Amino acid sequence: MGEIQRHIYQDVLLEGHLIDSNILSRIMGNVMELGGDFEFLTLDIGRQNTDPSRVRMRVFGKSADHMQQMLARLTSLGASPEDLQDAQLAPSPADGVFPENFYSTTNLVTAVHLEGQWRTVPNAEMDLGLRYNPATGEVRGVAISDARKGDLFVVGNQGLRVTQQERPREIADFEFMNSTASSEKPKAQVIRQVANILREVKAAEEAVIVVCGPAIVHTGASEDLARLVRGGYVSVLFGGNAVATHDVERALYGTSLGIDMQTGLPVPGGHEHHLRAINRIRLAGSLMAAVEQGVVSEGLMHALVTNNVPFVLAGSIRDDGPLPDVITDTVVAQEAMRPWCQKAGACLMLSTMLHSIATGNMLPAAVTTVCVDINPAVVTKLSDRGSFQTIGIITDVGLFLKQLADELNC
16 A cells, blocks of 8 residues: 555544553554554543543554545544544435445444534444434434435544543453453352342343343253343343244243253154244234233243233244244344343343344443353354443353342342
8 A cells, every 4th residue: 555654644632531441552553453653742641530531643644545544443443533524424325225435333422523513323333324314403323224315324434423432440340351251250259240230220220131042941041031030130032033932842841942851851752842832822823822821821931921021033044933923024123122222221142142243233332231151252253243342251051040040039
């Protein structure tokens, strides 16, 4: 791309807990990674715990395009150009299409400068476009499927301010867990802190999302999760066809994937049980109807229905049936999940990689997110896809849920 040109530069501003939250080092690292250079113009480091730091940096590039590439990365990390200008807008060329060079959102609080004032974007979520309504002056993040021809969207990185999720200097409740996910964390202490978080979120009347896969049933943990439901620590459950199907299979036949839940041994003809369970629910009309008719009298889905806790079951190509409650249109499933993500105070992700990643894509960075899985790669993939706030607990989900329900006296 050539050598750095000292006459091609942009002065940027940073403010906040830049040192403690590792923001400043990430900014510098990204400039160097992209082949740029920088120098500090002013550097004011806060001395007290509550004091923010303030930095002015001059970033040098190799060309105008190279500078724009660096500014796009730095904007997402919380830097803003000193020479403030209004954001640029362009119309959508067709339904379901963003304009070229559209700004793609992060899960951090974002503001857009238009007509001389900052406009905060409600509901932080990654991978959206920023649509501007001239009639109301509102800027809102929308999914690409919701774009309509002629809608005005923010393009480029001019006039944008992203507020990084900061880590204050005080030792936070989860501070010792904010390192790389490890199976060597002290589990009793970890679970005690998860329980404290759930108590706080419940007391604040915020939503607790539980995202779970069929391993909850296979490991015998569905009843422990049902205890959390009955205790009021689950506001909504996200899952797929499998978790509900195998929970019903367990309630009707005492098996999960044809394995006897008491003996751990295969049952003759057990491979048919999940299909027979689906058939029974389809005959009843829905999971709620099956509970009301007495077809299903125990288990996780029974606890959700009887405690009026909603659930969103999103379908996949692998599904048998599926159950009548499963949403087979993925866009519709996203629309059902998104409002819960925006009002959540906490999210528990329990042994399901794909649903956890999908939910993480919709969660604001401020939502306390705990991922429990026996496989460390699940936590790593969440972080790689932008859900950097996720706290990983590498353990058997069955043991985790039992100890958590015990800790909460459910």
